[in-house]
Amino acid sequence: MNRKQLLFNPLMDLVKVEIDEKITTSLQLEGGLNGEAVCTGQFQVTVLDVSKAGLACFKLASQSDEFKYQVHPSLNKALHANNILEVRDASKAYRANAPAPLLRWQSKKYDEAFLPVTVSCWQTSTADGTTIVLELELTDSSVALDEVIVRFPAAPSSRPQISNAEPGEAVYDAGTQQIFWQIPLLDNSESTANLEFSAAADSASLLPCTLQAVRHGHTMCSMEITACYHKESENEIPFSCEKTSTYELSIG
Numbered sequence: 001m002n003r004k005q006l007l008f009n010p011l012m013d014l015v016k017v018e019i020d021e022k023i024t025t026s027l028q029l030e031g032g033l034n035g036e037a038v039c040t041g042q043f044q045v046t047v048l049d050v051s052k053a054g055l056a057c058f059k060l061a062s063q064s065d066e067f068k069y070q071v072h073p074s075l076n077k078a079l080h081a082n083n084i085l086e087v088r089d090a091s092k093a094y095r096a097n098a099p100a101p102l103l104r105w106q107s108k109k110y111d112e113a114f115l116p117v118t119v120s121c122w123q124t125s126t127a128d129g130t131t132i133v134l135e136l137e138l139t140d141s142s143v144a145l146d147e148v149i150v151r152f153p154a155a156p157s158s159r160p161q162i163s164n165a166e167p168g169e170a171v172y173d174a175g176t177q178q179i180f181w182q183i184p185l186l187d188n189s190e191s192t193a194n195l196e197f198s199a200a201a202d203s204a205s206l207l208p209c210t211l212q213a214v215r216h217g218h219t220m221c222s223m224e225i226t227a228c229y230h231k232e233s234e235n236e237i238p239f240s241c242e243k244t245s246t247y248e249l250s251i252g
Contacts, residue, residue: 014053015228015239016046018099021219023114026250029121029207037114039220041067043085043103047094054093055231056239057086058102061224067105075102086231105221114220116143117186119211119251129158129200134209134251136183138191145213145247148183150195152209158201165195186213207252215245 025037047053060083063069071080074092079085085102087093094100112118122133134150148168154160155177162170167190168183181195199206228239 013238013240014047014049015056015237016048017058017225017228017239017241018042018044018046019219019223019241019243020044021221021245022248023220023245024248025115026208027112027119027252029123029252031112031118031120033110033112036108036110037112039067039107039109039114041105041219041221041223042101043223044099044101045094046099047096050094050096053230053237055087055090056094056237057084057229057231058225059084059227059229061222061226063223064221067107067221070104072100072102090232107221113139115247115249116140116215117145117211117213117247119249121207121209121251123203123206125203126198129198130203130206131196131198132203132206134181134195136186136193136211138186138188141188141191143215143218144185144187145215146185148186148193148211148213150179150181150183150209150211152179152181152197152206153177154179154199154206155201158199158205160197160199162195162197167193170195170197208250209252211247211249211251213247215247217243219243219245 021039021041023039026034028034063083071077074087076086076088118137118139120135124131156174160172160179165181170181173180179197183193225241228237230237
């Protein structure tokens with residue numbers, strides 16, 4: 001296994017890198033984008049041993065021009081143009097165990113292919129209120145989504161009844177007044193999911209619903225570290241890198 005894919009080991013690694021992205025958008029009930037999808041990301045560093053890694057620097061693989069980047073003021077911005085994250089001078093050294101953001105980026109898209117999952121929400125009026133069926137489908141077989149959580153607002157007076165939730169488990173939480181559907185994993189072995197419930201309420205009071213999911217080990221902005229070294233000695237510094245993408249979708 002590539003060292004940069006290992007989880008942080010404080011006995012071995014002197015630097016922990018966290019590369020996190022959040023993708024947010026609003027979807028129509030039929031599944032299409034309702035506006036733009038926004039991806040924002042951050043490259044954050046935590047130094048454990050400042051005596052050996054207080055001036056840690058990073059060489060990156062070529063970065064995509066589809067994203068707009070912001071470099072922290074303590075870094076050498078000219079070097080970032082050459083895909084290097086390096087503090088300007090020793091006075092900008094990192095503090096021990098203090099997470100420090102070095103780089104931020106953003107991209108906006110109007111294409112639903114930006115998302116690894118499609119969502120379709122069907123609502124039917126009944127004599128007693130409304131029946132809603134929500135269908136999720138993973139559109140990229142290489143993607144695995146963890147911790148998928150769907151929430152529908154529902155007042156206690158609507159007496160929501162859940163008739164189907166596959167896979168995962170759905171419950172009504174009277175405290176938060178929400179239908180809460182949790183799916184541990186969506187991947188190529190189980191790429192579709194369905195929720196059906198009825199409530200004594202009109203559809204407007206049951207929407208919008210929200211979907212949150214996490215993808216580990218991948219970000220849309222390809223942020224690959226090719227080297228970590230000390231600014232003055234140029235010695236290689238052991239590090240770990242964790243990547244996470246969080247999707248936050250509003251539907252309806």
